[in-house]
Amino acid sequence: MKTKKIVIIGGGFAGLRAFYGLKHHKELDVTIIDKRSKSVEKPSLPEVAFSGKDVSKVLIDLKEIVEHHHGHYINDEVIKINPKLKHIHLKNGAKINFDYLIIATGAYKAFDAIKGFNEFGNSMCDEHHAVKLWEEIKDFKGGNVVIGTAKSVFGTRVKAPQLIAPCEGPIGEAMFMLDYHLRHKNLRDQSTIKVFTPGEIFFEDIGDHVRNKVGGVMQKRDISLHNNKVIVEITKNEIKYEDGTSMPCDLAIIIPPYKTFPLYKDSGLGDEAGFIPTDKTMKHLDYDAIYAVGDINALAQPKLGHIAIHQADIAVSAIMKEIKGEGEIIDFEPNVFCIMNMGGTDATLIYSDHLYNGTNDLAFHSPFAHMMKWGFDSYYFYTKGHMPPDFSMKATEKILSWFKTDKDKFIPFN
Secondary structure, eight states: OOOEEEEEEOOSHHHHHHHHHHTTOTTEEEEEEOSSSEEEOGGGHHHHHHHOOOGGGGEEEHHHHHHHTTOEEEOSOEEEEETTTTEEEETTSOEEEOSEEEEOOOOEEOGGGSBTHHHHEEOOSSHHHHHHHHHHHHHOOSOEEEEEEOOOOOOSSSOOOOOSSSOOHHHHHHHHHHHHHHHHTTOGGGOEEEEEOSSSSSSTTSOHHHHHHHHHHHHHTTEEEEOSOOEEEEOSSEEEETTSOEEEOSEEEEEOOEEOOHHHHHTTOSOTTSOBOBOTTSBBSSOTTEEEOGGGBTTOOSOOHHHHHHHHHHHHHHHHHHHHSOSOOOOOOOOEEEEEEOSTTOEEEEEEOGGGTOSOEEEEESHHHHHHHHHHHHHHHHTTSOOOOHHHHHHHHHHHHHTTTOTGGGOOOO
């Protein structure tokens, strides 16, 4: 069998998962291209931003792990993709041919889309902003804190939930972890925490059961919620919204809009918003040799690491089915599965397929959830981007199933 050349653009969650899934097949020549030299374990960034975790503990060297597993790593930027001729052009002038292309770059956070963000805004969406935010929090002496998500716009070519805020889990972590920090520093009485969402409801990707439980904890901790607030500007002393209202603000923590790189529209691969439309095998709707996984995929709603991993596994199964004519393509069955840190040893595990008309809308609020999060983060970092073994996920699902018939018992919020 002729060696097939597979190129993966992007070495984040989805890109590394696809690489590890393909590296076992000797008939493949696999290359990862990324303009970054290190992969960022994004689920740990709130700990960098709100607990001072060493940022080096969330960065994984790509060249080392790719070459260790007999793959090829190119540290450069892709500036053009020719989907018909099956080659890509790099910023350094090189041209790379492929038999299959997996696009796993993710979306990018458009900080510049919010007026005043660079001067007065903070975020935890990348390692640079997370470190900066921790420095701000260490010096914070109390005041008005405003935390929220900007509005994102997505295309319509594929049938996917139209979320205005594609991932508000980090907002949950930000509000609870900051609340914990301020109480620990005896600054909570001198501070207000206001949370805003551009949507009609907060946490629109989960069901009412979990959402109401989280809302109850917000009330107990005096965290106010403001719906239908589309941010347009951050100033030194306030945040302004599209409806003409504003909030006093001494510390702004914002998730900016999700946007895509011009590369995909310019190459004829993106939908009207620039995200890549695929079928449920993650194959591009127009090009059989091109796959997209993770946040860049138009089907990925919400924009969540768990869904990115799921899509990477599907793409690998589909490519190997086509190459070898063996095996089964994994079904696309997205759901929300995440662990929300809440400060100290407090955390909540959330599992919900409500967005996709499922029957699960569960949460597990316990120090045990925090231990699970610590275990995942440690395993991912020290194994250089490997996900925990499948049996650990199956064990988690088993634990969830024990309490499925008594949801309130499963959520011992204090």
